[in-house]
Amino acid sequence: MEIWDESDVLRREIFRPHHDIDVAGEVESKLRAEIDVARAKTERLRGEVRRLEGELTNKSLRPIVPEVLKALKPYLQSPKRVIIEGVESLLSWPLLTPVLNFLRPKYRNPFPIFSSIIFLATTLYINELEISISLRHRCERRGEEKTEAFESKPPSLSDTEISNIIALMGTTVDPSKDAVESFPGDKKISVVFVLGGPGSGKGTQCAKIVENFGFTHLSAGDLLRAEIKSGSENGTMISNMIKEGKIVPSEVTIKLLQKAMIENGNDKFLIDGFPRNEENRAAFESVTKIEPEFILFFECPEEEMERRLLSRNQGRDDDNIETIRKRFKVFMESSMPVVEYYDQKGKVHKVDAMKPVDEVFETVKAIFSPFNSKNQSEYHHGPVLYLPFIVLCFNCLLLSSSPFTCNLSMLLNKIPGIARYSKVTGSTDQPVEACIP
Ligand SMILES: Nc1ncnc2c1ncn2[C@@H]1O[C@H](COP(=O)(O)OP(=O)(O)O)[C@@H](O)[C@H]1O
Numbered sequence: 001m002e003i004w005d006e007s008d009v010l011r012r013e014i015f016r017p018h019h020d021i022d023v024a025g026e027v028e029s030k031l032r033a034e035i036d037v038a039r040a041k042t043e044r045l046r047g048e049v050r051r052l053e054g055e056l057t058n059k060s061l062r063p064i065v066p067e068v069l070k071a072l073k074p075y076l077q078s079p080k081r082v083i084i085e086g087v088e089s090l091l092s093w094p095l096l097t098p099v100l101n102f103l104r105p106k107y108r109n110p111f112p113i114f115s116s117i118i119f120l121a122t123t124l125y126i127n128e129l130e131i132s133i134s135l136r137h138r139c140e141r142r143g144e145e146k147t148e149a150f151e152s153k154p155p156s157l158s159d160t161e162i163s164n165i166i167a168l169m170g171t172t173v174d175p176s177k178d179a180v181e182s183f184p185g186d187k188k189i190s191v192v193f194v195l196g197g198p199g200s201g202k203g204t205q206c207a208k209i210v211e212n213f214g215f216t217h218l219s220a221g222d223l224l225r226a227e228i229k230s231g232s233e234n235g236t237m238i239s240n241m242i243k244e245g246k247i248v249p250s251e252v253t254i255k256l257l258q259k260a261m262i263e264n265g266n267d268k269f270l271i272d273g274f275p276r277n278e279e280n281r282a283a284f285e286s287v288t289k290i291e292p293e294f295i296l297f298f299e300c301p302e303e304e305m306e307r308r309l310l311s312r313n314q315g316r317d318d319d320n321i322e323t324i325r326k327r328f329k330v331f332m333e334s335s336m337p338v339v340e341y342y343d344q345k346g347k348v349h350k351v352d353a354m355k356p357v358d359e360v361f362e363t364v365k366a367i368f369s370p371f372n373s374k375n376q377s378e379y380h381h382g383p384v385l386y387l388p389f390i391v392l393c394f395n396c397l398l399l400s401s402s403p404f405t406c407n408l409s410m411l412l413n414k415i416p417g418i419a420r421y422s423k424v425t426g427s428t429d430q431p432v433e434a435c436i437p
């Protein structure tokens with residue numbers, strides 16, 4: 001706590017003498033924005049670090065040290081923490097342990113390997129930060145845009161890198177917490193992924209498919225926006241990612257999709273706007289064990305999508321020109337590979353989304369025809385749904401025929417309350433006693 005409070009002093013001590021750089025002000029606020037985005041992930045990774053801390057004392061885990069180093073990078077995304085932990089690690093670095101032992105006889109470092117790793121990771125991170133900051137200063141001197149210079153070497157990992165690390169770490173989701181039930185084993189779930197650039201008309205066509213083919217529409221973007229509104233602990237992180245047009249970590253989106261599917265209970269789902277990258281796709285398939293029936297892919301030029309998004313008027317934070325351009329870039333770089341993956345498997349149905357809404361739906365209808373229309377599917381279920389009613393009618397018929405009435409009366413008479421009712425009202429044609437052999 002003492003070290004944390006003195007972080008500003010420490011930061012100045014570390015950066016100023018060597019690099020003549022003031023990390024306060026604009027650079028720091030940029031870093032803080034990055035920290036906000038990374039906070040949720042960092043929380044989870046911190047748990048992992050604690051687990052690894054214990055496990056690293058076991059010699060058999062030493063070969064994974066380079067991987068642990070990599071995994072620690074996002075944990076060190078906060079410069080404050082980097083410095084504080086750097087200093088802490090330095091103090092507990094094994095080479096210094098004898099000195100410290102001499103100075104403070106009670107001092108013992110229980111995790112020498114882990115401390116070394118933290119120290120190395122810290123050094124690496126500070127180097128990266130240093131490069132980024134000096135790059136910014138050089139560009140500033142040349143009169144270039146400050147933000148561009150900064151963004152050219154952000155001191156954080158990309159989404160894909162973070163996702164890879166999360167995948168590498170394996171257990172970032174605590175199974176005891178927020179566990180999602182699995183699908184009922186006997187139920188065959190059909191899933192269609194609806195993909196296309198932002199504003200290509202996915203949501204519009206999904207609404208029509210729901211009306212005509214009895215599917216349930218799950219928009220990953222809508223689920224994420226609902227999660228923000230619900231005040232969940234991931235809300236700020238999701239909101240920042242959406243504002244930046246970035247892809248929310250798979251574990252968050254998949255958990256929301258899986259929950260919505262289980263709660264809904266239907267067996268046919270349109271999943272709109274997901275998977276958005278290869279990692280989303282692989283994680284969904286491995287978590288849910290569901291392979292999509294096919295992919296409905298809306299092709300639309302960027303100028304048209306841009307025009308549509310700017311006139312969408314749904315009050316969305318990300319429908320502004322700056323974020324729209326970022327979303328287009330993410331779509332081309334991260335989402336198109338998913339379409340290509342399924343295309344190679346012969347699962348993609350491409351639809352020209354430039355046409356008017358109804359014409360687009362004509363093409364969509366032809367693709368969905370094997371799924372039967374909603375009415376037909378209700379018809380198939382008809383006899384099952386009406387079974388109780390049919391049985392009731394059948395019973396009424398039986399009551400009106402005397403031999404059956406007799407048998408039925410015999411049965412009813414064995415139930416005291418009903419027997420009395422039957423005798424008193426004389427609801428059968430013959431006296432009840434006469435029927436008993
Ligand atoms: N075929 C179309 N022609 C013209 N405008 C369309 C068409 N399809 C959708 N739109 C409009 O474009 C905007 C974006 O459509 P939407 O379905 O929300 O896209 P997405 O879900 O792919 O982001 C909406 O305002 C919608 O009314």
Ligand SMILES: O=c1ccn([C@@H]2O[C@H](COP(=O)(O)OP(=O)(O)O)[C@@H](O)[C@H]2O)c(=O)[nH]1
Pocket residue numbers: 197198199202219220221222224241242243244245246247248249253272273274275276318327
């Ligand atoms: O699986 C998903 C779906 C959406 N998003 C985020 O939600 C935003 C809006 O997505 P949506 O599908 O609602 O809108 P679209 O971009 O298709 O117009 C995206 O830019 C992403 O930031 C995400 O991270 N993962």
